[in-house]
Amino acid sequence: MLSAVGPPVTVRVPAKINLHLSVGDLRDDGYHDLVTVFQALSIADEVSVTRAVAGAIEPGVAVAGADGVDVSEVPADTTNLAWRAVEALARRVDREPDVRIGLHKAIPVAGGMAGGSADAAGALLAAASLWRVDIGREGLLEIAAEVGSDVAFALHGGTALGTGRGERLVPVLSRHTFHWVVAVADHGLSTPTVFGELDRLRARPEAPRRVGDVEPVLEALASGEARSLALLLGNDLQAAAVSLDPGLRRTLRGGVDAGALAGVVSGSGPTCVFLCDGQDAAVRVAAELAGAGVCRTVRVAHGPVPGARVVDGDGGP
Numbered sequence: 001m002l003s004a005v006g007p008p009v010t011v012r013v014p015a016k017i018n019l020h021l022s023v024g025d026l027r028d029d030g031y032h033d034l035v036t037v038f039q040a041l042s043i044a045d046e047v048s049v050t051r052a053v054a055g056a057i058e059p060g061v062a063v064a065g066a067d068g069v070d071v072s073e074v075p076a077d078t079t080n081l082a083w084r085a086v087e088a089l090a091r092r093v094d095r096e097p098d099v100r101i102g103l104h105k106a107i108p109v110a111g112g113m114a115g116g117s118a119d120a121a122g123a124l125l126a127a128a129s130l131w132r133v134d135i136g137r138e139g140l141l142e143i144a145a146e147v148g149s150d151v152a153f154a155l156h157g158g159t160a161l162g163t164g165r166g167e168r169l170v171p172v173l174s175r176h177t178f179h180w181v182v183a184v185a186d187h188g189l190s191t192p193t194v195f196g197e198l199d200r201l202r203a204r205p206e207a208p209r210r211v212g213d214v215e216p217v218l219e220a221l222a223s224g225e226a227r228s229l230a231l232l233l234g235n236d237l238q239a240a241a242v243s244l245d246p247g248l249r250r251t252l253r254g255g256v257d258a259g260a261l262a263g264v265v266s267g268s269g270p271t272c273v274f275l276c277d278g279q280d281a282a283v284r285v286a287a288e289l290a291g292a293g294v295c296r297t298v299r300v301a302h303g304p305v306p307g308a309r310v311v312d313g314d315g316g317p
C-alpha cells in the first residue's frame with residue numbers, strides 16, 4: 001500500500017576530496033587497503049525523497065544537473081547509488097522502498113569527488129527522516145558502509161581519517177577553514193580503471209613513489225596552516241590518473257602557475273584541487289586558471305563543512 005502524498009525531505013550533502021591517499025598493494029580479494037584523510041567541501045548535491053503515491057508519484061529516481069554539471073552518465077534507475085541506499089534502509093526496517101528520489105547534482109560526475117556516494121548518503125538520511133526510522137547515527141553509518149566505501153564519510157563530513165576501504169572513520173581535528181580551487185575536467189575517469197592502472201604501474205621496475213606517512217598531515221591540519229598542509233598533499237592514485245590522462249599534468253601545473261600553494265588530483269581524478277593561501281587568493285587563482293584553458297570549469301570552495309544534513313521537511317506528521 002502506498003501512503004498519502006506528503007512533503008519531501010531534502011538533504012544537502014557535500015563532495016569530498018582526499019588530502020592524503022595512501023593505497024596499499026592489491027589484496028587477494030581484489031581490494032586495496034587505504035589510509036586516507038578526507039575533507040568535505042562546500043560543493044554539494046541536494047537529494048529529496050518523497051513518498052510515492054499510486055498514479056501520481058511513481059517510485060524511482062530523477063536526476064538534474066546544476067549549471068555546467070553534465071548528468072548524462074548518471075543512471076536514473078535502480079542502479080543509482082541513491083536508490084541502492086534507500087533499498088538497503090528499507091530492507092533493514094522491513095518495508096518497501098516506496099519513494100521518489102530527486103537528485104540535484106553540483107558535484108562533478110565521475111570526478112573523484114564521490115558524487116554518487118554523496119547522493120547515497122543524502123538519500124539514506126532523507127528516507128530515514130521521511131520514514132521516521134530510529135536506528136541512530138551508528139545504524140545509518142553501518143548501512144552507509146555496506147552501500148559504498150565513501151558513503152559513510154559523506155554522512156560524517158568535516159575532516160576524517162579513513163582506513164579499510166575508506167569506510168572506517170575517525171574524526172580529525174582541523175583548525176580554520178582551508179580555501180580550495182577545484183578544476184573540473186570535461187570527462188570522467190572510472191575509479192576501478194584508475195586502481196587497475198596503479199597496479200600496472202607498480203608492477204614495473206620504475207614504480208611510482210608512494211606518499212609518506214599520514215601523521216604530518218594530521219599535524220598540519222591541527223595547526224591550521226595552509227602552507228604546511230600544502231607541502232604534504234599526496235595521492236597514490238595521482239600517477240595512475242595522470243598516466244591515463246596525461247593532460248592532467250598541464251592542469252596541475254596551471255593551478256600552481258596561477259598562484260596556488262599546491263595541487264593534487266582528487267581521489268581517482270580527473271578533478272584537481274588546489275590549496276590557496278586564503279579566500280582572496282582562491283578567487284584570484286580561480287580566475288587565472290579559468291583563463292588558462294587547462295580544464296572545463298573552475299570552482300572556488302572551502303572546507304571542512306558538515307556532512308549530510310536535512311535542509312527542508314521532516315517527513316510530516
Ligand code: ATP
Pocket residue numbers: 073074075079080081082103108109110111112113114115116117119120150188189191267268269
Ligand atoms: P569516487 O570518488 O567515489 O570514486 P567519483 O566521484 O569518481 O566516485 P561518481 O560521480 O560517484 O564518481 O560516479 C561514478 C559512476 O557511478 C558514474 O559514472 C555513474 O555511472 C555511477 N552512479 C551511480 N549513481 C550515481 C549518482 N547518484 N551520481 C553519480 N554517479 C552515479
